[in-house]
Amino acid sequence: MWKEMTKNKKIRMGMVGGGQGAFIGEVHRRAAFLDGQIELVAGAFSSNYENCLQTGQALGVDKSRCYEDFETMFLQESALPADERIQFVSIVTPNHLHYPVAKSALEHGFHVLSDKPATMNLAEALSLKSVIETTNRLYGLTHTYTGYPMVKEAFSQVAQGELGDITKIIVEYNQGWLSEKPSEDNKQAGWRLDPTKAGISCCMGDIGVHAANLAEYISGLNITEVCADLSSVVEGRTLDDDGTVLLKFNNGAKGVLISSQISVGEENNLTIRIYGTKAGLEWRQQEPNSLIKKFNDAPMQVIRTGVGALSELAQKYTRTPAGHPEGYLEAFANIYLQFIEQIRHFETGTQNDVTVSAPGIDEAIRGMAFIENVVDASKQSQKWHPFLLENVSQGE
Template sequence: MPLNRKLRYGMVGGGPGAFIGAVHRRAAELDGLAELVAGAFSTTPQKSLEQGRALHLDPSRCYPSFEAMAEGEAARAPGDRIDVVVIVTPNHVHYAAARAFIERGFHVICDKPMTTTLADAEALCRLVAEHGVIFALTHNYSGYPLVKQARAMVASGALGTLRKVVVEYTQGWLGTALETSGQKQADWRTDPARAGAGALGDIGSHAEQLARYVTGQRITRLMADVGTVIPGRRVDDDANLLLRYEHGLRGILHCSQVATGEENRINLRVYGSQGSLEWAQEEPNRLLLRPLDGPLQLLTRGSGYLSPEAQRATRLPSGHPEAFFEAFANVYGNALRTIAARVAGETPDPADLDFPTVQDGAIGVHFIETALRSGGEAGCGGHWVDAAYTPPA
């Protein structure tokens, strides 16, 4: 029978001043499927305790470190310990934190990119398989209803044979040396020791996953021009890639955090022999369809003609805007329902398995490393490198 309670979750990271922690908490709790009961919110024990008190948690479950949290929760009675941990730390902590909880049998929901090295990503794949836990990666843009509509239309053959995909993710917030001002987000995201990659890891990984999710195809070869525009910056802040996918699909991926004036522009265009689709994250409730022989069509979220996948991901009637938090919650909802089924000893609904997994995380890390390698080797001239990859099952 279905689980007759909310899932209990703990959070690693997401302490005072961390924007993304609050986003994850809202997304995890939007559908009433889970409640926060524990956390190691900061590497500073006092700040972790302060954050826990602000969230009205039992002080005894506000831990000074993720290691203490993993150990402490594992020692609690089965009916009291957390079911799943949410990891929202800077990138360099993801692997160690995930491993600590996986090895104790806890399910994991982790922010992207999954790790800073491919070796760690593959190690997590093997650990997840060994311990039989659920691992979800929060590529939240795949949670939008009209992204799911685009995916369903591509899979149905509505566009014919796919020819080209163009995906863009541009921001302008790092258009100056913001990291020198002490701004917290800029400080760690431009530190190679904590972030790994720069723009490629932070936003390029989202762009790669979005294109892969919608087209259903993986990159086999790529040529990258990866650079650093702001003098003195230690990570990449701009990248332009040419891509070749399976089955002859060609692609272009552009990501930049120094695109002056841009806020959070994510655009996806998919071209096929019978038509094309266009979606923009800053207007997420609209999907443009351009048939080969016919007028431009505007598809809107909440409409009855959309695919079952898009309708299932829709929360409000048409004409009522829904966006970032709801899309994030769609990823969480599917992952949490899958975890709840596992906890209850039930088989998950196949529709709930629509969330990025640990294998998606490894594919993303491989993409980042391959693009950096191509960009580093290519210089100004550029050349193609092998990008085919299959993660450990």
């Protein structure tokens, strides 16, 4: 289906953030451009206007549509003819700007695809849902790892009952890049470790939330209780750089979530194991083309991207022939692909399949709730804490 969509006119994108020297902005752009269905026509790429202009020039964006700030961009873009103005906004700023940019974009009539986490706190995420409902615009969140074909296959197998009843989930997301105090010119580390820009968590807010989202997405379950132990291992840090969370799910299953950015030698080691009464599944982000299926009474199976009778969902988001590894950019591009399919359906008044929709505001709210619940639980002496979707205390 995605191949057929390339015949349609390109979707016009504006970007907030992602100026020269920014990491995630370039990742977003490469993912957005991969299928040839999106064109970047405007941007407020940096708070430094000269950087914004230089970035726009390098990307082929007309100078008149490189804006000093996002408010100016939304105001002037909304005044353009409907077939010229941007259709959606990609938000690739540090966390503290996600909410105000998204809110303004929606209120000016633009759809939003935001980097995660959606907001600085749960209250903002709940407020954002109200804005989305009032403005009747689309909102997506780049939980990238749900875009991998073998993650789609795992989701499908669980949904079809291949594992039986889910009993145990173990998910780990380990990195080592913050195991030492970063240099002052390391912008990526700088804002993630700054509570005014990152929020109440570094490690759990940056990568732990991806692990939680992946566990809920594949299993189809919701976290209902948490028991957390977060740490700031490197001296002088106010935000966590390591943590372990025990989980309870709404079907009675239990799990463990380990997230660390001080695990020396680890690159981007996201791994999930899901066990049911019939079989178990294992997927590793650093070897994304393989999904391992395990049994008590039969040989282990290695399911490979592009090989054999895979689910329709996995096939839909597979881009290359078997044996040609698909990685992070392709998975990221699948999130963009899902979102622009939603835009096309929205603009034609047709129904979109929810299973091929990008993560949205409900996932955003659960992500912010996860961050706040585990930070609060880590401060308490009580063992188990309910997974609240509002009024999470920040007790000492």
